[in-house]
Amino acid sequence: MIDVKMSLVVALQGGVMISKQACLKNAKNDVKNFNESAFEELFTKNCCDTHTLFVLNDKKEQEKIVYHTRKCKPAYQVLQISTLSYEYFIGNTAPEGFLPSMQNNWQREKSWKSATPEMRLMWHLLRIAESLGGQIKEYTVFND
Numbered sequence: 001m002i003d004v005k006m007s008l009v010v011a012l013q014g015g016v017m018i019s020k021q022a023c024l025k026n027a028k029n030d031v032k033n034f035n036e037s038a039f040e041e042l043f044t045k046n047c048c049d050t051h052t053l054f055v056l057n058d059k060k061e062q063e064k065i066v067y068h069t070r071k072c073k074p075a076y077q078v079l080q081i082s083t084l085s086y087e088y089f090i091g092n093t094a095p096e097g098f099l100p101s102m103q104n105n106w107q108r109e110k111s112w113k114s115a116t117p118e119m120r121l122m123w124h125l126l127r128i129a130e131s132l133g134g135q136i137k138e139y140t141v142f143n144d
Contacts, residue, residue, distance in 0.1 A: 005086040006141045008079040008125055012134040015072030023047035023071065047071055077132060086141070089124040090117040097127065 023046050044050075048068035057063045081089075094112035112120070121141075129136045 002080075003083045004080045004142065005083040006081045006139060008081060008128065008139045009137040010077045010079065010129045010132050010134040011137040012075040012077055012132060014075055016075050018047065018071045018073055020047060044068060076137060077134070079128065086121075089121050091120075095124070098123065 020043065024042060047070060049071055051067055051069065053065045053067070055063050055065060092109075092113050094108045098112055099108050115123075125136055125139055
């Protein structure tokens with residue numbers, strides 16, 4: 001079994017669409033006479049974001065277009081990182097992608113060793129989030 005040393009939460013690009021049921025769950029209690037027309041209004045109000053777009057038509061007149069998109073919540077990915085990986089992240093060996101512009105390998109190693117363990121860890125976590133196309137939301141290092 002893998003020993004988990006830390007947890008990383010990455011906020012991904014885009015989002016997860018909120019279901020109709022989740023949007024309307026609390027809103028249905030607010031409407032006393034719930035019918036089809038009330039449902040449509042309630043759905044648009046609680047489940048959709050309203051956007052307005054102004055365009056020029058063929059006659060060079062400004063035309064207003066209103067459209068609705070379903071509300072979304074942010075998408076997150078939670079990664080569990082093992083103790084072995086954590087020790088590598090904060091270790092003294094510079095990873096391949098660290099300061100590739102430096103000609104001398106010993107200069108790279110010296111720069112890496114001068115960084116604090118927190119800086120080394122953050123460098124790796126940023127690379128992981130970048131590879132997923134997201135940003136670090138939070139991370140937690142667990143005690144042994």
